[in-house]
Amino acid sequence: MAANKEASLSTSGLPGQAESPVDMEEWLHMYRQMFRIRSFEEQVNQLYTKAIMPGLAHLYIGEEAIAVGVCEALNKTDYITSTHRGHGHCLAKGASPDRMFAELLGKDAGYCRGKGGSMHIADQEGGNLGANAIVGAGAGIATGAAFSAKMRKSDQVAVSFFGEGALGQGLLYEVMNMASLWKLPILYVCENNLYNEYTPYKQTTAGEISARPAAFGIRVEEVDGQDVRTVHYTARRLIEYARAGHGPAFLLCNTYRYHGHHVGDINRTYYRSKEEELHWSTERDPLKMLATWLTEQGAADDSIINQIEKEAHAEIQAAVEFGIQAPYPDPKEVDEHVYA
Amino acid sequence: MAANKEASLSTSGLPGQAESPVDMEEWLHMYRQMFRIRSFEEQVNQLYTKAIMPGLAHLYIGEEAIAVGVCEALNKTDYITSTHRGHGHCLAKGASPDRMFAELLGKDAGYCRGKGGSMHIADQEGGNLGANAIVGAGAGIATGAAFSAKMRKSDQVAVSFFGEGALGQGLLYEVMNMASLWKLPILYVCENNLYNEYTPYKQTTAGEISARPAAFGIRVEEVDGQDVRTVHYTARRLIEYARAGHGPAFLLCNTYRYHGHHVGDINRTYYRSKEEELHWSTERDPLKMLATWLTEQGAADDSIINQIEKEAHAEIQAAVEFGIQAPYPDPKEVDEHVYA
Amino acid sequence: MSTHKTSAPATARVSRANGEPVHNKAEREITMAQAVREALAEEMRRDPRVFIMGEDVAEAGTPFKVLLGLVDEFGTDRVIDTPISEPGFCAIGVGAAMTGMRPVIDIMFGDFLTLTMDQIANQAAKIRYMSGGKFKVPIVFRTTLGATRRSAAQHSQSLHAWPSHVPGLKVALPSTPYDAKGLLKTAIRDDNPVVYFEDKMNFQTKGLVPEGEILIPFGVADIKRSGTDITLVATSSMVYVALGAADKLKEIGISAEVIDPRTLFPLDKQTLIDSARKTSRAIIIDEGYERYGVTGELASVIADGAFYYLDAPVKRMGAMDVPIPFSPALEDLTVPTAETVFQAAKTLCGRS
Amino acid sequence: MSTHKTSAPATARVSRANGEPVHNKAEREITMAQAVREALAEEMRRDPRVFIMGEDVAEAGTPFKVLLGLVDEFGTDRVIDTPISEPGFCAIGVGAAMTGMRPVIDIMFGDFLTLTMDQIANQAAKIRYMSGGKFKVPIVFRTTLGATRRSAAQHSQSLHAWPSHVPGLKVALPSTPYDAKGLLKTAIRDDNPVVYFEDKMNFQTKGLVPEGEILIPFGVADIKRSGTDITLVATSSMVYVALGAADKLKEIGISAEVIDPRTLFPLDKQTLIDSARKTSRAIIIDEGYERYGVTGELASVIADGAFYYLDAPVKRMGAMDVPIPFSPALEDLTVPTAETVFQAAKTLCGRS
Ligand SMILES: Cc1ncc(C[n+]2csc(CCOP(=O)(O)OP(=O)(O)O)c2C)c(N)n1
Ligand SMILES: Cc1ncc(C[n+]2csc(CCOP(=O)(O)OP(=O)(O)O)c2C)c(N)n1
Ligand SMILES: [Mg+2]
């Protein structure tokens, strides 16, 4: 417990002497990954605005450093579970944007044959056990995956991403308790973007967030979720800790969603100010922050950054096209896949 | 939070200079109350052994100091919720043993007209909102009662008694969070008797119990649950705190049940040793501890104690008789009271 | 998406054949959402014990905006935003109801009933009986049902069969703004736990609703359209599907009677049975999963009560027994439509 | 207490008319509890992916002692005691099932399903479909049903109608030790979530069970007794009630056929319908609450499928629609008994 306490106070996350630094190529790769997510989400927003996309979607824009920083610390065979705001996690874990768009558009080529849509997007081969439309439910499934990994001695780790709203669900405490008792290889990643839908999290969350997992004997670290380097180094350390059998860890990431709770949430002033939005998107943007640092380090310049962005943009553009062109599932699929 | 931390370290519970001491008559009254509970439960055990009682019952013997120490700090109009091990709470809050036995025997004169039985015993006029057969559920109802008291500005406090097993239920964290956010007048009383049924609580409970409510910003104190004086003084302080609008509090009481999980749990050596049982019943008995102290203080002697016990015993004996003689409900009652 | 079930008339002008007290108040055309809001506002004005609790109910007025404005009138002490803790705030509601309050608990999506069944079915439903009639639990759980919103399997279910199964609960599911207002006011005044379902697709459906007091007694079905050849029993938004089918049937000379039970418990069995005895044919249309749900219950009530009068087996049309798919190409296939009901009715009347 | 529903024969010797593969293994008389334990032990020996998780399942072997001894053979790594966290350990089961394990999750009392419906109905049931068939969730939720144990309203329910309503789930409820073993082994090998219900009152009921492999296919009803005059469809311990009624009916010259569906989903509709067509009369006997539950479903399946053959309406006998009372004087009244079924059957056969 003393160790946890200390850990929860660490906020830098940058490597200590024991840790091997990440090389510049990898940071550039992470920049690309973050940009792909942003680009993907901007397309989603457009698809919605143009009434091409059915239903709703919850955009991850602003939070990209978390999914990327964490997933880059995972192996392909490791597991993640995700949330209603799940496109970023899915891409970061390695899914292809074309099949993702197909899913979001309800097409047969989608990861779930169009049956899941945005809120249930998954990448079954890539270790993404799925987004979930029940707040908190992914934490249960991820804990089960970690349990399974431990039983099978597979050396896999599970990561559960969730918003701070999931702290309201009792399930989370039940599974954190068991994860701690049984030293399961799991990392709980809490994305605190300050709002549960339209309600500020301070109105819904008593005490200190980091004290909650700590009370269950779980190692906690709190980081700036906009700084992909901090997120990544800290995640590496915690994932290593979990994989080594020391038990679960909890990574609290402070972040912000730039857009509405979902694509249709346009008038937001009754719950948050335009100034606050502007502050985060200009001063605290994870892409800008990494680009600036890379430039300072001499590892990138405008042309390198532009090149990455151009390529990623083209890829996403092609993926949207693929999704739009893809056919709908055959009506007879409607009662297939209910049972194995 | 710092204050909570400190509070959670306090273990004496005896009055500080600000607090008015309890007079000796009151301690004698509490002795009587504890003895009535013990006597009641011994009768329950006999009724079960003689196959007079239907179903099962969970005896409170060994834990009497908690119900009595806490309930003596409450007003009649205050609320409590209770558990499957609920006879002690019910008596301590002021219920009559005759109608309680009638309930346990499924008779019409019972508090619930025989429809509730041991696991749903309640005292509707006495503020006991009921035992509950769903572990943890009482904490939700009590939090609701506290919410209602606050809305009605009634100055009432609610107390939720539960075993440490209820720490496994996510519901508890959900309602503690809301109680803390909204500063509800509620005291959570955790009776840690070391076992969840047949499983030692250490196998089911990660981290430190007291850290859990503290993480939600709730004031916590941990006491020796066998020492009614400590329980009572601490409860008084916390109930006052809650009633004054400072918010919820959590009282962790370390205790032990002398009998099995339920009346039929006879062979217990596979989960706990006879030595452990003996240690608690001889060295840590709440009745003996209070009697010894009263004698030391010159407030009681053997004859006074014997007199109290004789009277209480006679009362309980008469109550059992009442319960046995009382008629069963009329069969036509079976579908009455489903709806108001 | 052309088969969207809310090809229901924008204005629902359906008869109210029985049950309601006669009133001579001014009627206006308002939406279902407005009717719900009006019922809540009136009851909160009337009775200070009534309060609303749930996620994003205050300033946001729920994601469906149904409660918009209530917080302005009643304040955040009576329109209370909660954490995302459905079991927790339902439990708080139960405790508050036992101790003198009359909570209206908002469960955003009916799919989240899965999280709250202990509070609803083991606590709220049983406390009165378990206490031998000493406690009462006057609480309303307001939630939603209904598919075709492209919200996929965990945000589209119609789980009203579950609470309907449980003694101690009452279950209401209005189809029109009029019924929404009248049933909700009755629910709030009922001394028992009521689970009240609104179809998310109907919030913008309009209908005539009187200003001020209307109370619709529970257990009184409403004949939304009279007919002689076949009985269509339909719940919630399926009433519009049934009315659409009735229009089509009329064109081919079949006169369909459309009955809305309005409350599943108490259930107005007699009105259902009488209609089926009269028409000798019946179809039950409900948006819950077909198996082990509402259609089975209503069909067997009719098959039993009208046994000697039926010319054909009672037909059941529920939602297809599959988790609700996201893809529009699939989702619309899972819910009864005016067309599928029309075809079934035609066949049942021997006109294939 | 004389009407206790387990006036069932201590040894259940009922025919197995159809469905099972022929076997020539040694049969012994064992209890239902032993049959369950044997099925689990055999499956755990066969497949290292199978494990058991729940409250007090290891050394205590559950409060019903059904699992006694399993921990000795398989250790605490495969027979796992949990905290009192039903939602939590069901969720862990789901995640484990998705990633290569085959959990058997123990939910002590069926009443606690209220706490786990999200994991069972929103997660386990839907994950395969929502993933377009990419994931599978091979998990068994083993739980209990049945009243008359004087355990009152929160420990006596028979909530099997709820999971039966939900597509994606299978539901099994054995009546005999033979069926208990065969259905549980099938459940564990099924690649889908199965909710498996045992009646707490039947754990000591004995019956002939072969050693080693028996697998009973899902969706195959068993004719527990053949007859010609009336069909009694009965589930779980109600099979004994029906058999008791059949004995009494025989004395007055009425030949009753007793059918146990054994699985509610998949449901062997044809066997039910065929029997009712043959006998022209049917009663459904189930211990769940009567309304909106299993009796309604089975009655309407028969009323539909045997419409032109029935001489009387299908009669439903479920548990009385009340929370289950504690008092023995009341509790026994809430469950069908051999006598009440006998009377109903007599009346249905026009022999009042
Ligand atoms: C159990 C449950 N309750 C309510 C909802 C409705 N809902 C969807 S997202 C959301 C807010 C989630 O907030 P948070 O967890 O912080 O995630 P964020 O949207 O901020 O990423 C709510 C209340 C839900 N999907 N599931
Ligand atoms: C939700 C729920 N799960 C399981 C049970 C079965 N059960 C009854 S008492 C009990 C143990 C409770 O332990 P604890 O809370 O420590 O109370 P104690 O019996 O020790 O007083 C269990 C598991 C239950 N009644 N409710
Ligand atoms: Mg958030």
Ligand SMILES: [Mg+2]
């Ligand atoms: Mg305990």
